[in-house]
Each structure stands twice: as structure tokens, then as C-alpha cells.
Amino acid sequence: MLLDVQGRQAYCYTGGKAFDAALPTAVFIHGAQNDHSVWALQTRYFAHHGFGVLAVDLPGHGRSEGEPLATVxxxxxxxxxxxxxxxxxxxxxxxxxxxxxxxxxxxxxxPQRVAALCMVGTAYPMKVSGALLDASLHEEHRAIDMVNIWSHSGMAQKPSSPGPGFFVMSGSRRLMERISRRNPAKVFHADFSACNAYSNGESAAQAVQAPALLLLGKSDMMTPPKAAMGLGKLLAHCTVTQLDDCGHALMAEQPDGVLDALYGFCKANMAAA
Known part of the structure; x- marks a missing residue:
């Protein structure tokens, strides 16, 4: 689905069903150098089980027009x-x-517009190393390799890989390379710079009124679980769930676990919609 947002076309994947704003709406927001496709399993399930789905491509990513935005x-x-x-x-x-x-x-x-907040693979502050920031600006392929290695808990993901011949790490790499090909702007560097500079997390967390879920990978090297615990203390109604055998690429390594946690949490808070 294409929408006009701030004078530019913005793409949202709707989970294989026409979007119905009368249903409770679940909005999925991807990470750096990614697009809506990282949520393929979760969004289709939500869309076929009682939710309207908008899995966005942020500006400059995937099918959405414009330059990548500079700030969170x-x-x-x-x-x-x-x-x-x-x-x-x-x-x-x-x-x-x-x-x-x-x-x-x-x-x-x-806060009045949010029924529930789910933060997957999160941390605050979300600082990015100088080496990775520099690579994302000057050696993007090296940055892609660095992130891809650090985002996964191992070279082979079992039993989450859907079948023989499917390589989770290669899929992640190809997605980031596709973002680079579609947009000549330094998307990776813009995204990392925005994460690195964001400093309003504590104030934002204190203003959140909705129930919140922190969904974390126990083996996450990019955003270690301990780096999210400060947020958990600031959010008034917070649940923390950690997944075994899982790094930063939670949706790729533990797709069913992510789906179960997200859908169960949102369904439990359906009355707030």
C-alpha cells in the first residue's frame, strides 16, 4: 500500500490482506539498512488473525521515496x-x-495514540562504535559484513531455518545490499548516526502510558539485554522477555518465538486499542 506522507510516497506492507483501519492496527518498524520484509512471518500472521497491519518502509528504505531521515x-x-x-x-x-x-x-x-509498545532487540542509549560508523560511511560492504556477523548467534540457525538450502545470514546480507543498490544515499551511515545521536529515550519512556514489551535475544552482541534494562525500569508497565539461541536478528533466528511473544502480548492488550 502506498500513502502520501509529508509530500512523498511511503510504502507499507499489509500482510497479504487489504488494510482495514477499523481493525486494531499493528505497525511494524524495521531497523537500520532494512525494510518491511524482515517482518514477513509476523505481519502475515497478524493480518490473518484480527489485526490491520502496516509494516512500513522508512524514507529512503525499500519502496519509500526520499532521503533517509537524519534523526529518530x-x-x-x-x-x-x-x-x-x-x-x-x-x-x-x-x-x-x-x-x-x-x-x-x-x-x-x-501516548494517547499507542495501545501497546513492543521494542525488539533494543537498547538505550544505542551507541554505535566509531569503527562501525566510519565503515558505514566509507566501506559500506565491510559495515554490512560486520553487522551481519555480530547480529547472529551462530553460522547456522536451527531449528528456525525453514528448510534445507536456506541460509539466514546470506538473506540478511542480501537485504542490506539491496537497500544500498536502491538508494545511492549513505543509508546505513544515516541510520547509525541517528541511533548514535538519540538522547531523548529516558524522557520518552517516562511519558509512555501504554503497556510495553522488551523482546531481547540472550546472545545479542549489538544490543545486549543488559543495555535495555534501564528502559525497563523507566517504562511504567513493562514486560521483559528474552529468547534463547538468538542474537540481534531475532526475526530471522527465532521467527516463531518472536511471533508468539508479539502476538500474545498485543492480543492480551487488545482492549486498549
Missing amino acids: EGMADWLLALLDAAGVQRAFLVGHSMGSLVALETAGRA
Whole structure:
């Protein structure tokens, strides 16, 4: 589905069903150098089990027009504008990595519009090493390799790989390379810089009124679980769930575990929609 957001076309995947704003709406927000496709399993399930789904491509990513936005605050403003364009007054926000910060900032800015907040593979502050920032600007393929290695708990993901011949790490690498090919702007560097600079997390967390879920990978080297615990103390109604045998790429390594946690949490808070 294409929407006009701030004068540009924005793409949202709707889970294989036509979007219905009358249903409870679940909004999925991807991380750095990714797009809506990282949520393929979760979004299709939500869309066929009682939710309207909007899995966004942030500006400059995937099929959405424009340059990558420079700040998490700017992405939150964009997301609120997208909800307006879609006719959604209240939503369940699900964000991974950078997307979790966007969801947090959005929930802090407009708490009345958020039924529940799910932050997957999150941390605050979400600082990025100088070496990775530099590589994302000058040696993007090296940055892709670095992130891909650090985001997975091992070279082979079992039993989450759907079948013989499917290589989780290669799929992640190809997605990041496709983002680079589609947009000549330094998307990876813009995303990492936005994460690194974001400093409003504590204030945003204190303003959140909705129930919150922190969904973390026990073997996450990019955003270690301990780096999210400060947020857990600031969020008024917070549940923390950690998945075994899982790094930062939770949706790839433990797709069923992520789906069960997200759907169960959102379904339990359906009355807030």
C-alpha cells in the first residue's frame, strides 16, 4: 500500500490482506539498512488473525521515496504523519533495533495514540562504535559484513531455518545490499548516526502510558539485554522477555518465538486499542 506522507510516497506492507483501519492496527518498524520484509512471518500472521497491519518502509528504505531521515525524532514525526494518512488513531507499535527507538519516541510524543509498545532487540542509549560508523560511511560492504556477523548467534540457525538450502545470514546480507543498490544515499551511515545521536529515550519512556514489551535475544552482541534494562525500569508497565539461541536478528533466528511473544502480548492488550 502506498500513502502520501509529508509530500512523498511511503510504502507499507499489509500482510497479504487489504488494510482495514477499523481493525486494531499493528505497525511494524524495521531497523537500520532494512525494510518491511524482515517482518514477513509476523505481519502475515497478524493480518490473518484480527489485526490491520502496516509494516512500513522508512524514507529512503525499500519502496519509500526520499532521503533517509537524519534523526529518530524526525522518523517519529514521519510515523505519526503516516498514521494520519492511513486513518489510524491508535496503534500497536512494534519496532526492531533503530525501529524500536522510533516506536519509543512516537509513544512518548503521542501516548494517547499507542495501545501497546513492543521494542525488539533494543537498547538505550544505542551507541554505535566509531569503527562501525566510519565503515558505514566509507566501506559500506565491510559495515554490512560486520553487522551481519555480530547480529547472529551462530553460522547456522536451527531449528528456525525453514528448510534445507536456506541460509539466514546470506538473506540478511542480501537485504542490506539491496537497500544500498536502491538508494545511492549513505543509508546505513544515516541510520547509525541517528541511533548514535538519540538522547531523548529516558524522557520518552517516562511519558509512555501504554503497556510495553522488551523482546531481547540472550546472545545479542549489538544490543545486549543488559543495555535495555534501564528502559525497563523507566517504562511504567513493562514486560521483559528474552529468547534463547538468538542474537540481534531475532526475526530471522527465532521467527516463531518472536511471533508468539508479539502476538500474545498485543492480543492480551487488545482492549486498549
